[in-house]
Amino acid sequence: MSIITPKQGTLADIASHRLAHSIVTGELAQGQKLNEAELAERFGMGRGPLREALRHLEGIHLVKRIPNAGARVVVLDYKTRSDLYAIREALEGMACRLAATQMTPEEIEQLSRLLDTHEKQIQQQGNGGCYGQSEGNLDFHYQIVLGSRNEMLMRILGSEQYQLLRMCRFQTSRNAQRTSPALQQHRHIVEALAQRDGELAEMLMRRHIQGAWRSIIESQYKEEA
Amino acid sequence: MSIITPKQGTLADIASHRLAHSIVTGELAQGQKLNEAELAERFGMGRGPLREALRHLEGIHLVKRIPNAGARVVVLDYKTRSDLYAIREALEGMACRLAATQMTPEEIEQLSRLLDTHEKQIQQQGNGGCYGQSEGNLDFHYQIVLGSRNEMLMRILGSEQYQLLRMCRFQTSRNAQRTSPALQQHRHIVEALAQRDGELAEMLMRRHIQGAWRSIIESQYKEEA
DNA sequence: AATCTTTTAATTGTCGACAATTTAAATTGT
DNA sequence: ACAATTTAAATTGTCGACAATTAAAAGATT
Numbered sequence: 405m406s407i408i409t410p411k412q413g414t415l416a417d418i419a420s421h422r423l424a425h426s427i428v429t430g431e432l433a434q435g436q437k438l439n440e441a442e443l444a445e446r447f448g449m450g451r452g453p454l455r456e457a458l459r460h461l462e463g464i465h466l467v468k469r470i471p472n473a474g475a476r477v478v479v480l481d482y483k484t485r486s487d488l489y490a491i492r493e494a495l496e497g498m499a500c501r502l503a504a505t506q507m508t509p510e511e512i513e514q515l516s517r518l519l520d521t522h523e524k525q526i527q528q529q530g531n532g533g534c535y536g537q538s539e540g541n542l543d544f545h546y547q548i549v550l551g552s553r554n555e556m557l558m559r560i561l562g563s564e565q566y567q568l569l570r571m572c573r574f575q576t577s578r579n580a581q582r583t584s585p586a587l588q589q590h591r592h593i594v595e596a597l598a599q600r601d602g603e604l605a606e607m608l609m610r611r612h613i614q615g616a617w618r619s620i621i622e623s624q625y626k627e628e629a
Numbered sequence: 630m631s632i633i634t635p636k637q638g639t640l641a642d643i644a645s646h647r648l649a650h651s652i653v654t655g656e657l658a659q660g661q662k663l664n665e666a667e668l669a670e671r672f673g674m675g676r677g678p679l680r681e682a683l684r685h686l687e688g689i690h691l692v693k694r695i696p697n698a699g700a701r702v703v704v705l706d707y708k709t710r711s712d713l714y715a716i717r718e719a720l721e722g723m724a725c726r727l728a729a730t731q732m733t734p735e736e737i738e739q740l741s742r743l744l745d746t747h748e749k750q751i752q753q754q755g756n757g758g759c760y761g762q763s764e765g766n767l768d769f770h771y772q773i774v775l776g777s778r779n780e781m782l783m784r785i786l787g788s789e790q791y792q793l794l795r796m797c798r799f800q801t802s803r804n805a806q807r808t809s810p811a812l813q814q815h816r817h818i819v820e821a822l823a824q825r826d827g828e829l830a831e832m833l834m835r836r837h838i839q840g841a842w843r844s845i846i847e848s849q850y851k852e853e854a
Numbered sequence: 855a856a857t858c859t860t861t862t863a864a865t866t867g868t869c870g871a872c873a874a875t876t877t878a879a880a881t882t883g884t
Numbered sequence: 885a886c887a888a889t890t891t892a893a894a895t896t897g898t899c900g901a902c903a904a905t906t907a908a909a910a911g912a913t914t
Contacts, residue, residue, distance in 0.1 A: 413696035413697075414696050414697075414896090414898090415897080416684070416897085417696065440865075440866070441864095441865075449898080449899090450899045450900075451866090451899085451900095452677060452680075452897085453897080453899095455677075455681060455866090456680060456681055456684045458684075459641070459681045459682075459684040459685045459688070460684045460688050462685065463684070463687065463688015464688055465784065471638035471642070472638075472639075472865090472866060472867075472904085472905055472906065472908095473866080473905095473907095474865070474866070483780070484781065487779045487780055487781040487782065488781055490646050490723070490727075490779060490782075491723075491779070491781055491782060494719050494722075494723040495716070495719060495720070497719075498715070498716075498719040502715075554712045554715060554716070555708070555709070555712055555714040556709065556713055556716055557712065557715075559690065560716070560785065639866090639867065639868090640868075664894095664895075665895075665896070666894090666895075668894095674868080675868055675870075676869085676896090677867085677868060677870095678867080678869095680897090686914090696896090696897090697874085697875055697876065697896060697897075698876070698896080699895070699896070700874095700877095755874095835884045855914105856913105856914090857912105857913085858897085858910080858911105858912085858913080858914095859910105859911080859912075859913090860910085860911070860912085861908105861910070861911080862905085862906070862909070862910080863906105863909080863910080864905105864906085864907070865905085865910070866903105866905070866906080866907080867904070867905085868902085868903075868904090869900105869902080870899105870900100870902105870904090871898105871899090871900090871901105872898085873897080874895105874896085874897070874898090875894105875895085875896070876893105876894085876895075876896080877892105877893085877894070878892085878893070878894080878908105879890105879892070880889105880890085881888105882887105882888085882889075882890085883886105883887090883889090884885105884886090884900075
């Protein structure tokens with residue numbers, strides 16, 4: 405929630421954010437046709453700004469536009485999600501390696517405290533805490549991306565892939581048994597960062613993401629090919 | 630040239646491509662203000678489609694928009710270019726590793742023939758052949774990305790980073806002395822692909838990109854910090 | 855009854871005009 | 885002459901209406 409800036413500048417920006425939210429949460433089904441007039445009516449604005457919003461969402465690949473045939477919500481099939489996680493592994497691994505040399509001691513300490521918070525949240529609510537799939541989990545990953553000091557990486561991972569990732573979360577049945585392993589892995593990563601061991605941090609992050617992906621495909625190898 | 634589809638669908642798409650070309654080639658200077666009315670006039674269209682084009686270009690990060698203050702061409706400073714090459718190293722390395730297991734023998738053979746063509750071109754024109762910075766070089770890299778079979782990777786590397794990379798090329802003074810080393814490295818990469826050695830192919834590609842980056846910063850460590 | 859053609863409706867693409875905001879210029883005051 | 889304030893120009897943001905294209909429905913023909 406803290407990552408995407410809910411800026412309320414132009415109407416196009418507002419529409420873009422509202423649409424992005426609706427798409428990510430599944431409120432707008434995947435593959436659904438997006439009618440310009442209908443959406444403009446619902447958002448209380450003209451079609452101009454809404455079209456600009458659609459063009460922007462097309463840029464960050466949340467919708468797919470076909471000339472003279474309108475825009476549709478993207479469909480996250482198995483292949484797409486698989487590709488997504490493969491890229492995350494490479495990019496977040498790289499972020500981790502860079503973060504090990506770039507993050508300040510204060511930031512690493514702060515990261516550690518973030519994990520403390522997560523641990524308490526899990527213990528309190530006990531059952532429903534599907535940490536591996538939670539939003540807090542994303543915060544952890546994002547903080548490391550910020551620590552890489554690579555702005556282009558922040559863009560790609562933060563603004564674009566992040567949305568698709570959240571979309572995966574909302575369509576995936578959350579399995580709670582990966583809660584403590586994920587937190588444990590996070591702790592190890594922070595430890596590697598504190599020791600300034602970039603190579604180890606990268607490897608741990610890559611394994612962590614691989615584990616998350618395995619967890620996803622294991623918990624739903626019933627549907628789709 | 631074969632990568633970006635010069636599709637001529639809606640006016641917004643046309644404007645988007647024309648603007649992208651002007652930006653990449655440096656015809657529109659970095660940081661330059663993009664006046665909507667003026668551009669719409671020049672392209673012979675209304676401001677509506679042009680605004681949509683700007684929104685699209687904002688999505689692929691060729692222009693930077695500020696609400697109520699217009700759009701400007703992005704500026705590729707040292708840090709940005711450095712970040713770009715760091716990401717390329719991670720992503721194209723990954724593409725290479727995947728391509729080693731995914732490309733068909735025919736595709737690898739075709740890649741080898743592409744290098745033969747490049748070699749002849751270099752020998753013919755002799756001097757001006759700054760291969761390391763040429764467009765043909767990009768074709769080689771793109772073919773490997775296609776071979777990775779990761780569509781999201783093709784998107785990121787092909788549509789977005791590719792534009793920024795070409796932009797770097799146009800602003801960088803081309804140095805011809807890196808011609809034969811680059812071709813040589815390409816040959817080694819193809820060899821690794823033919824042997825289905827993904828790890829080696831990745832390492833070779835990473836070094837190749839590192840070399841390209843070093844070549845750039847060495848040939849112009851006069852300007853900017 | 856099924857298929858092809860024609861007509862109709864719906865949706866997207868485009869333009870021009872107006873409102874709101876920002877930037878530049880001119881004016882005024884010290 | 886310099887600074888702050890006010891005024892004017894330019895630019896962006898927004899809307900509504902019309903044209904072009906596509907999708908759907910009605911009708912005709914075998």
